[in-house]
Structures are given as C-alpha cells and as structure tokens.
Amino acid sequence: MILRILYFTLCTIVIAGLVHIAVVLLIPSYGSRDAYARLSRDFPMLDFKAMPEGGSQSPIADMDPFFAYGVCRFDITAEGVRIAAPRIDTFWSATIVNEDGTVVYSLNNRTAIETRLDLLLLSPVQVLRLREAQPPEIENSIVVESDMNEGFVVLRVLRPNESWRKRAREHIEGVKCTAYTPVAAPAQQAPEIPEATEAPSQ
C-alpha cells in the first residue's frame, strides 16, 4: 500500500513538472493579454500612431507618464520596414520588439545618426539585396538585420512638462513607418555597376 501511494505521488510530481514547463513555455505563444495581442486589436499594420494615454485603456501596461509613446506594427517576412522621424531636441528612445515581447534592437537619440530616428529593419535576404542595390538611404539610416516576422516598434519621447505635451505629440504624428524594398539609385550610379562586376572575372 505504501509503495502504491509512493508510486502515485511520483506520477503526480512528474505530471506537475511537465505541466509547469509547458505552461511557462507556451504562455508567449498563447497569451492573449500581452502587449502585442492588445496592440493587434487597435493598431493596423504599418501605421505609426500615438498611444492612447492613461489607465487600463493602454495596450502597454508599464508606461512612463513623462513620455509620449508612438507605436507601429509591421511584418518583415516579405518586405522590410523603414521607420523615419523628423529631428527633435529632447530625449527619445526606440525599441523593436518581436511578437513574443522580446526586444530585438533598441536605440536612443545619442546612439542614432545625427540624433534622428531613421531605421531600416530587414530580414537577412533583404539585407543582401540592400548591399547589392546600395541605395542612398544606407548613408544615414541604421540598418538592423533580424530573422523576426511580425513585431512592433515603440518610440518614447520625453516630455518633461506640460508645455512639451503638444510638441511630443506632433513629433510622433510626423513619424513615418513604411514598407521598404531596396531600389538602386538611378542615373549616376548606374555606370559604376559594370565596373564592379567586371573586376573579379579575369
């Protein structure tokens, strides 16, 4: 009898362990309260929008009241995405987050080129195409390579006091989030290409 009880206790522990591991690992795929699931309801793809403020209405649970937030959802499976903002002289930071809620890349105004947000988020294949095409954008855009599919970018703009509220909002409304396919620069770059391809073949 004691052996029997021991046996069933052991079975219970093994099942509990399996359930524990399964629950922890499956929450990212099946959770419905996470930021991405909530964003998917209110934010269309490739549309940079200011985040509604305050309370439980907000799709992101831990917002800093001193910051204005803007969000854009995207899917880079087929095409890359370009996120470009005008210049603003307050502190800002941006994060690229994948579906599971893991940060893929982040930057702030100090680490950006000329303190301006200009990001190209591409899949590895698209990065190869970009290298081939050498479009003018690569001069002043930060190129981020990632094997993610769906995700979103969160831009946080500091508004230290009430007088900044309107400016931060206008800044967020000016951000563009568009699908991006590298296109070679026309005209003057065209003659250079044959030269480059001839070199290796002797």
Add this chain to the structure above:
Amino acid sequence: MRLIIPIVLVLVAGLFLGGATAWYSIQHAHRIGAINIGPWTAFPFASADQVDPYTIARGVAEGTVPLGATEGLSFEAFTDSQGRELSLACEYRIEGATPPAKLWTLVTHDSAGRPVTPAPGGKSAIHSNAVVHFPDGTFMIDLARYPRPGNWLAISGDGAFRMVLRIYDTPVTSSAGSAPPPMPRIVRETCAS
C-alpha cells in the same frame, strides 16, 4: 475501476500543482535573472537574447514592454530599505544617488496599478531634471501628504503602493554584473495611525 480513481486523482493533482507552481514562479520571477539592490529590483536581461523563459512569460502575462538595453533600465520597489511594505499612510525620504544616467523618472503606483493621486498642490511623479541635487550629485526627495521644502513628491490615499525608478541612457545595462550600481535608500519616517 479501482485504477481509474487514482489515475484521475493523479492527473488532477498534477495539473493543479504544475499550473500553480508555474503561476507562482512567473509572478515571482524577480528571484530569477533579476538584480536586487536594496529594495530595488530590475531585470537587466529582460531585453537581451539570454532572457529566461520565466521573465518572458511574466512580460507577456503583465502586458509590459521592457526597456531595451540602449534605452535604460526600470527598477521597482515594493518595500522600504528595511523591508517593510510601502504604505501611503507613511511618509518616506528617498536619499542617495542613482547610477549615472542622462535622465531618470520616479513614479508611484497604488496597489491597483494606477498612478497615486497626488496631494493638492503637488505631483506624484518626478524626473531628474526637476530634482534639486546636492553639489556631490546626490539628492533627497520627501514623499509626504503636505508640502515640504526641497524635493516633494505628493502622495495621498491609503493602502500599499510601489515606486518605479526608470533610468534612461545608462551604462549600467552594458556593464551589469560587474559591480552593483548605487541606488537611493528608501527611509520610512512617521506613519499616520
């Protein structure tokens, strides 16, 4: 038939135990992969590749978006420096220094997660540019119901609350683990009975 009852029991108990322990570990994920400095807790790796599954699950369950390593680090405190739960019935003094940063913000939330209602004439959140610092870079902030000279964070209401100190653009996120960065102390003063 005699075997079915134990099997069902084992399954039900296993499911319950597994679910309960998973839920508990996710809620208390700050024991795993977090740094604790005094009463402050942060997840420096919530955004890196080596995130542990508990921290990911916690972020998903709570609907939060972590600050990226280049953005900053978010610290939370539920207790004072002596380990007593933060209560809106008490007055507190926050003193000391933060890790080097371009900017930090300090926000108070009540137990329901809403920002604490500020007492008349004040605010329940503050940022570093609005804080008067001592010449050596340290600072002192009073959390109280009534106006205080110096830096005053106006709290009101009752019940438990928590503080969130977000540090933006800090080298701590790239050097975490080498030495514990300085964090301010939370000292409890008088409590209304």
